[in-house]
Amino acid sequence: MPGLKVAVLGAAGGIGQPLSLLVKMNPAVTDLALFDVVPVVRGVAADCSHVDSPATTAGYTKDDEGLKQALTGADLVIIPAGVPRKPGMTRDDLFNINAGIVRDLAQGIADFCPKAFVLIISNPVNSTVPIAAEVLKAAGVFDPKRLFGVTTLDVVRSSTMSAQAIGKPNSAPEYTIPVVGGHSGVTILPLLSQAKPALPESLFSDTEKLKALIHRIQFGGDEVVEAKAGAGSATLSMAYAGYKFAEQLIGAAFQGKKGVVAPSYVYVAEAKDIQQEIGQDLAFFSVPVELGPNGVEKLHPLGQLSSYEKELLQACLGELPGSITKGVNFIQQPKL
Template sequence: MPLFKVFGITTLDNLRLEQFLSAQLQTVTASDLLGDVFTIGGHSGETIVPILNSWAKNLTKEEYQALVHRVQFGGDEVVKAKNGKGSATLSMATAAYRFASSLLTAIVDGIIVDEVGFVNLYTLNGVDRLPDFITSEVDYFSLPLKLSRDGIESVSFPHDINQHEFSMIHVALKKLKRDIAKGVNFVSGPKL
């Protein structure tokens, strides 16, 4: 039975990670990295935590750090390229297309699809499978999930994270906690 049906889209961060890593490695296409690398955490700056799995070993420390920064601040790169006169609308359109395609594949074809989404951790069955250092800090977090025609079938936390990724998660949690509180206060507050 699916866990729930409402969640946030963080596909754009994953597209950037796949594209930037593919360009850096030059030995694999971005589509080959789908489901093998992903981002967790949130969707702004240091809240975005790229998880590279075995691909990290193919990068020098400097290349790895540059990739992480580029994924975390890719939107700024687009705005700068447009001289401050626009945003990453084409990138977001591509992400929306991929996310909608994933949903349609799951719903229409009945195929379970890998995606990543921003979820409320307390609506999950088996939330105790997630690390306490996350669930004790935030109610929402972006994680890998499996979509089915009924919604989200499962959510998983990557178990093979390296020490740097672990440190980035702790940095992300501090900012996410503030961002989530700000969002909840906005939604709960007066609108006039």
């Protein structure tokens, strides 16, 4: 395969640093560009450059057209940029700061690498992905198959926390659990009834235990924020999850791997079967996505939901449309 350039935007942050290291370790990556607004990103790049993997590594700031240099020729762009949550903060509290950051970085992508695959980690994902889409649309370069909101942390938490809930904490890697909806609180809908291998029936018959598990998956980020006592939010697990999805996409899009399916928050406005399942016309929704050379090759249906999961879907639909609209309006609103 030809050389693969990956750009990480926000590479000096709590997610960006471990994520950059993981990307550097991927043998398929030949060029790693690290961008941030803080000068320490050059040190992060120097640090990563000592790792004995193929990728050459360079760090860029806003000086000397750094964003242009980082993005030009990029095949894949990963965006963990933004401020982290602090105790008591909701993802929406972050909105105005991170929305502006994502808007500006998306404009850079539109200008310098419009064909790149774009993975957005910056919260609130439910709104930041629509923001990026609106910027790319305005530039005439929006390809819905190449824009992804990374929801893999919800998938990772579902496997880990389900394994713990059934008393088999070491078995987390064995479980594959699709997660649909969005990427914040009640918009996160883990389809535990579709777990492979199947979770024990005793979990589903114990309503309180089931509700507690789903709540823990939906609000797992709060667990980390509280445990870090004001010193940060989920960074290591998010970097791991972000890289896991990037690795799946690299395998499917650039290395010819077949049958790679991973949930992601993507553009579903033209997927009538998905809209029918959801019961609402939504522009974005997390569904299992079959990945390939074009990015999104196929959107997989939600499938059979349990009666409780149908209730959770309604709760998700009570919040998600507003988050999408908030992102769209951030770009479309007239400037004062």
